Amino acid sequence: MAFSAFPDPVAAEAPIGIFDSGIGALSVLRHVTSLLPSDHVICFADSGHAPYGGKSDAQIVARVLAIAAFLRSKNVKAIVVACNTATAAAIEALRQRYPDLIVVGVEPGVKPAAVFSRSGKAGVLATASTIASGRFKALCERITADTGVEIIAQACVGLVDQIEKGELDSPETIAMVERYVMPLLQGGADTIALGCTHYPFVEPLIDAIAKRVSAEPVTIIDTGEAVTRQLERQLQQRGVQRLVGGPGNIEAFTTGSEAALRRAFAELLGLHPSVTSLAVDDAPCATDAARE
Known part of the structure; x- marks a missing residue:
């Protein structure tokens, strides 16, 4: 039409x-x-x-x-x-x-993630296409140059599909979110930007993992x-x-x-x-x- x-x-x-x-x-x-x-x-x-x-x-x-x-x-x-x-x-x-x-x-929330970071490392969860885009790469480089904060980007393959299906807390979704969040926390990120508008619907899972794993508070940013x-x-x-x-x-x-x-x-x-x-x-x- x-x-x-x-x-x-x-x-x-x-x-x-x-x-x-x-x-x-x-x-x-x-x-x-x-x-x-x-x-x-x-x-x-x-x-x-x-x-x-x-x-x-x-x-x-x-x-x-x-x-x-x-x-x-x-x-x-x-x-x-x-x-x-x-x-x-x-x-x-x-x-x-x-x-x-x-x-x-x-925007994928890179700037506020860097602003709120205390550790000098900020995480971003996004789709593979967003992370591969020239616009995203240029944004990360600019933010790092301006703030000195290292941006750790994690592609979340398949997560949008899980959310679209309404599986916000199924075992498969929980395992998937943990698989994607852990590298950010292990890398020292104390802020995590949700670089896809689907991801706020699994923010409770992300927050629970961060509280379980990180000794310090982790700020989650929904843009x-x-x-x-x-x-x-x-x-x-x-x-x-x-x-x-x-x-x-x-x-x-x-x-x-x-x-x-x-x-x-x-x-x-x-x-x-x-x-x-x-x-x-x-x-x-x-x-x-x-x-x-």
Whole structure:
């Protein structure tokens, strides 16, 4: 399905669009509903095309621009790219395509991890594609040069899939999280940044392992609040934050299972929004847009 509707002028009543390759958007959404309770939100989970980690940059750009076109047809006033992989691969293409929109991406939390580190070593849990990206490597090098803090990055292969399946505390997930967290703790990291928006949903497991293994407190960093505060600043600057009225509405869409997304909303956030499943075709000429 392609979307080309010309949106109405952006106003404070217009919704905020949030999307991810799957349910990771919900970890950012919970901060948005807390800090911006009156704003309407459209949440899009591209679960039918998850995970993004194994896709090329061109494929990710195609997905991001397609989802953005759908959100734009809903007259959103801002788009939050609640996915580290999509942010790294496609946020510049998205900003070029929609220069009039507020576009906020997520970062893997390297900077706050370095700032809060007392040991001089900060850990980052992220997808393999995020860690392999040039943007991530350049960020780590810059932070180390500025702060002297060593960044220890750990790829968490398969963890997103476990979270998407709703297995937040299954034996397999517990073993997987321990396998990925231990090298950071053994390497001396006293802060751990959650470099994927899915990972806050297993933060209790990470915290339990850190408390069991580390003699010193370990700070775990979820960047969802910082992303939301950046969104709030930009809405205020443009005068389009919804400040009056009751709680905002949440409307959800997915390219995957409606039932699975409803269950994720209920179990993870205690919310019960309307959920609609639909097909969204890749954006045409996405790679051309990325080169413009």
